[in-house]
Amino acid sequence: MVVQRLDAPDPGEFVAAAKHAFRDGAVLTVQARCEVEYEGRTSGYLDEGDRLLVAKPDGTFLVHQPTGHKPVNWMPGGGTVEARESEGDAVLLARRTNPSERVETRLLEVYGVTRFDAEDGATYEESGTEAEMHEYIQNNPGELEDGLRIVEHERETKYGFVDFYAVDSDGTPVVVEVKRIQATLNHFDQLKRYVDLYSETNEDVRGMLVAPSASERVLRTLRDNDLEFVELAEFGLDAKGATEAKLTDF
Known part of the structure; x- marks a missing residue:
């Protein structure tokens, strides 16, 4: 299995698929309507909207809005990402301990989920930079x-x-x-x-x-x-x- 797609899963189906992906070290991308809360060096809240979420096996977590190349919220590698249910919704929680930070994304509606069992050992090399x-x-x-x-x-x-x-x-x-x-x-x-x-x-x-x-x-x-x-x-x-x-x- 290299790529697996799940359309419009309910919260339970989403959490089960996400847990399997995290367990196996796969990249997870999610298209969903969600709200995001950040706690750490500062605090912040992003009201609900349609977004692209990316969770990588090294703990990197990215929240992208429909425009712009930079994520609006993110967590760098070195932490963990987990999936769970809370009050009828699926939740993705990314956190790390040094410094203490957390990005909690509540998925109000999941349009689709893609699991990508990626293998890439290449190193990017530039010349003339x-x-x-x-x-x-x-x-x-x-x-x-x-x-x-x-x-x-x-x-x-x-x-x-x-x-x-x-x-x-x-x-x-x-x-x-x-x-x-x-x-x-x-x-x-x-x-x-x-x-x-x-x-x-x-x-x-x-x-x-x-x-x-x-x-x-x-x-x-x-x-x-x-x-x-x-x-x-x-x-x-x-x-x-x-x-x-x-x-x-x-």
Whole structure:
């Protein structure tokens, strides 16, 4: 048995099927109308709606709404997921102990359940990623500028994480933003926010945008705002269109 589908089960049928799936280490997906309650570092409640639920054998539990790629509620792996009946409804309870958290999903109507006895021992490998650019820059900061020294990788700010916080040969702070694709005006805006933030305490901070390429408009905008561009063409993508800018970037 690889995939088994159960349509519109009653609470008892659902609980029995879920327990068998959890016992056998199968992936369980559920299409249901449900409500969700979270208790842990905070507390929260999600009123009833139609959702997709995913329970994995490592204890991962995901609650997806009909739109958006991120789950609205979830529990990471390392805990447990169990099924039970409560006051006439089926309930899925995901919990872990460190930290103490629980996601309780009450299934008001189950439209369908799929059990997937999946086997997958492969490891996902990427090449030409932004992470490789980060590693290359961290090991070779002189490729961006002679005498450049990396102080911190992925420094957190209120606007997000600065890819690299560095200093030049004169000791001037340099904010470095790295992009795997052709630089765009959105990337310029991101870099400028970081530079403006650090300029509040250091007027001499520099901003450096690093990418495989940039349009003339982006280069001009950087220059007009006293920001810099460094091209790492060797990290250009092979996929057609992946490094192409939008019309608004020209």
